[in-house]
Amino acid sequence: MNQIIYNVTVGVSKEIKDQWLQYMREIHIPRMLKTGMFTSARLLRVHAFEQEALTYSVQYLAESRALFEEYQKEYASVIDEGYNASFRQSAPCFTTVLEVLDSVTFN
Secondary structure (H helix, E strand, O other), X not given: OOOEEEEEXXXXXXXXXXXXXXXXXXHHHHHHHHOOOOOXXXXXXXXXXOOOEXXXXXXXXXXXXXXXXXXXXXXXXXXXXXXXXXXXXXXXXXXXXXXXXXXXXXX
16 A cells, blocks of 8 residues: 655744744644654645745655545544634645655665
8 A cells, every 4th residue: 555645735824823833843743643643744834826824734644545544534623623723714724635656765
């Protein structure tokens, strides 16, 4: 089975950028990893199309589609509630699911 990257793209208003980054680093990302469904997470800044908000991507790596689906079934709603309570209006997001077909590294 191929790995899955669960990608969350977020538009964060400049006024709450520091608060949002702190929440993601200290609460949300650790909460996601504690589910045991993901092996790693990356927090990235997207540099494109920015005007009123800053754009970020948070990527979570699952070793299989089955683990990602288990996350969706068992954990997503509770974790989403926590995020939405704090940031639904000021940092809206959308998600994409990416299947890793190949991975190449250079020495």
